[in-house]
Amino acid sequence: MDSATLVLLGAGLITGFSKFSVGGMGMLILPLLMIAYTGPEALGMIVPMYILTDLVVISLYRKEVNWGVLLRLLPLQLLGMVIGSWLLADMSASVFSLLVGSIIIAMVSLSWWLEHHDAGFMRHPAMASCIGLVAGVVSMTASAAGPLMSLYMLEQKLTKTAYISTRAFLFLIIDLAKIPLLLSLGYVNLETTLAGIMALPAVAIGAFLGFWMLRGLELAQFKWIIRGMAAVAAIKLFLFS
Numbered sequence: 694m695d696s697a698t699l700v701l702l703g704a705g706l707i708t709g710f711s712k713f714s715v716g717g718m719g720m721l722i723l724p725l726l727m728i729a730y731t732g733p734e735a736l737g738m739i740v741p742m743y744i745l746t747d748l749v750v751i752s753l754y755r756k757e758v759n760w761g762v763l764l765r766l767l768p769l770q771l772l773g774m775v776i777g778s779w780l781l782a783d784m785s786a787s788v789f790s791l792l793v794g795s796i797i798i799a800m801v802s803l804s805w806w807l808e809h810h811d812a813g814f815m816r817h818p819a820m821a822s823c824i825g826l827v828a829g830v831v832s833m834t835a836s837a838a839g840p841l842m843s844l845y846m847l848e849q850k851l852t853k854t855a856y857i858s859t860r861a862f863l864f865l866i867i868d869l870a871k872i873p874l875l876l877s878l879g880y881v882n883l884e885t886t887l888a889g890i891m892a893l894p895a896v897a898i899g900a901f902l903g904f905w906m907l908r909g910l911e912l913a914q915f916k917w918i919i920r921g922m923a924a925v926a927a928i929k930l931f932l933f934s
Contacts, residue, residue, distance in 0.1 A: 697729040697760025698891070705742055705892030711839075712746040719839040720797050728791065732786040737875050737885030739869060740837050742896050747865035749858070749900065757855040758862050762846065765821035766828075766863065771870060773829020778874040780834055794928070796835040801924055804840050820845070832867055833874065839864075 701794040704726045711718035722742075783791070824845045832838035842863065846856055875881040 700725060700729040701738070701888055701892045702895040704739070705895030706767030706899040706902075708739075708742045708746060708892075709896040709901070710903035711899075712750060713887065713900045713903035719727075720800055723793055723836050724797065727790065729851035731790065733781050733784055733789050733878070734880050734882075734885055734934045736781075736833075736836060736871075737880040737882065738889045738892070740871055740875065742892055743868045744865070745896060747868055749863060750861040754854060754861055757852060758858045759849070759851055759855050762821075762849055762851070762859055763863055763866075765818075766825040766842075766845070767866065769822045770829040770832075770867065773826040773831075774833040774867070774870060774874060775829075776826075777820040777830040778878060779832025780830070781878055781880070795836045795839075796831055796837055798835050798924065800831070800840050804844075804913060829867075833871065836869075837887060874900060891902065902929060 707718050707722050707725065709724075722739060723735060726738060728809050730738065732857040778794075781789075824841060828841050828845075832842065843860065846860055851859060872881055
């Protein structure tokens with residue numbers, strides 16, 4: 694088994710684990726793939742993994758979707774994705790590495806800052822448009838908008854089931870919307886799709902492990918491990934871009 698296949702399976706494992714345990718690990722998936730696949734085509738490999746996990750989560754949690762929250766976020770988020778696809782057009786592998794590294798550092802810093810400050814401003818009506826636009830760009834260019842979207846939804850005072858359901862539907866819509874944009878850029882093609890499909894067994898194993906281990910995880914400690922790993926991944930992208 695070559696190193697590229699190991700990297701792909703590792704990304705699948707993290708995808709499944711993240712979706713079914715604690716959020717935040719999504720920041721690690723793209724940098725991991727970029728060890729073997731240095732250009733934006735890595736974005737196309739993630740799509741099959743994400744859509745599979747989105748569908749499974751929705752099959753489990755679909756009864757309390759807050760459509761009001763979704764409708765406030767989606768219009769500007771879709772616009773942000775179009776802007777993100779424009780930024781990706783003809784982007785070199787080295788510039789892409791710097792972009793992804795910068796976004797990951799920004800997400801880690803935001804997560805740390807908001808942990809020590811009141812995030813009540815996220816409930817302001819105008820924040821849905823701002824968060825949606827930024828998250829659309831970040832999702833399209835680095836697949837790392839999960840922490841930002843989770844933070845916004847947590848501040849909407851949803852029930853646990855409504856939070857999970859709404860988040861799952863939002864990510865499914867966003868991941869499906871990525872397909873035509875990435876197709877137009879050439880980053881979703883037969884090769885990247887087959888690579889993503891090859892990782893699906895690892896996604897399933899990661900989902901099982903995440904679901905099984907969730908009860909025993911110390912979430913506060915695990916959060917710092919994720920941040921540390923994400924920061925190291927971003928530094929690697931800066932140094933070797």
